[in-house]
Amino acid sequence: MTETATARRSRITPEREAELYAAVLDLLREVGYDALTMDAVAARTRSSKATLYRQWGGKAELVAKAMRHNKPGADIGSVDTGSLRGDLHALVMSTDDCAMEQNNALMRGLAMAVHGNPDLLKAFRELIIEPEMLEIRRVVQRAVDRGEVRPDNPAVDYVVHMFVGAFVARGMIEDQPPTQSFLRSYLDAVVLPALGVSTSL
């Protein structure tokens, strides 16, 4: 985001911004990304299209920011239990199964829309995937600093891949959204052993 964009955004109150993002996600659930128009967002939120474009640049950025804003559960970077296992389990427990299912459905819709929309792919990557990866890296880096994980463990580069597998394969294979109990079991069976962390604590 440019500094100019930040300055512009600051003219909206956080409450108004949250209201607007919620309306965007409602529309996304109702009609999907491709059928969602800036006109509909403007009408639903009683704002002008000019304001929406000035604040967010376009539909892709607006949708990605709304998804990012809506991210359920704790900010992974703010969790610090003193162990990697504690941090990852706390992260999973911070989102209840219902919110996880809703978020998963939105993400799936967006992931499908991404393929025909290079703008959305760019926004999705810059505003959702990269910040998420940075946060996970911070948590893992703390484990490296504590001596829990070896700095040269090659699985450090694949933590996000492992999580993506849990979310996507769960839907594909078991036809179910990920749940807290599934994710905790996957953490102990896959993520932590790959990182060389004992799960028999």
Place this chain on the structure above:
Amino acid sequence: MTETATARRSRITPEREAELYAAVLDLLREVGYDALTMDAVAARTRSSKATLYRQWGGKAELVAKAMRHNKPGADIGSVDTGSLRGDLHALVMSTDDCAMEQNNALMRGLAMAVHGNPDLLKAFRELIIEPEMLEIRRVVQRAVDRGEVRPDNPAVDYVVHMFVGAFVARGMIEDQPPTQSFLRSYLDAVVLPALGVSTSL
């Protein structure tokens, strides 16, 4: 598949069947699943629609069978190197990067179409995912029988999830199809350590 369907299928020569599957995949690449019609398949393959329906039951089953038939590389069940690491690396090496990219694009298109098409989801699961999981289970079971993997290792249930993560996240995060070198690195960093198999051979 019912016995009746098997008996019916046997009236087609394997060459003719392969030709027909190839035509279905060509059409799938050209127009995508939703726009693919049985009329187009019949025209392209100079067969009657009645024959197609009698042999395959419907579009979803025909497409899933074509995907399954086209699966690049070795049949994972036929690989037996004597070690789990050897088997999994051999599997990865049996598909070159070009075939992997083509297959990945087809699978992605199909995975997207699956959400609006319950018939396709059912065919996809029964004809592609379940046989694949059975084969992977066989390879892992051999490793358990050899004493390489503990029978109660909980990661045994998640081998497919780990692979799915490698394929999907690679595209999402790195914007690249999986390659042999990426998959070999992921096997050694994630899959084998989670299964408790040493990769420092």
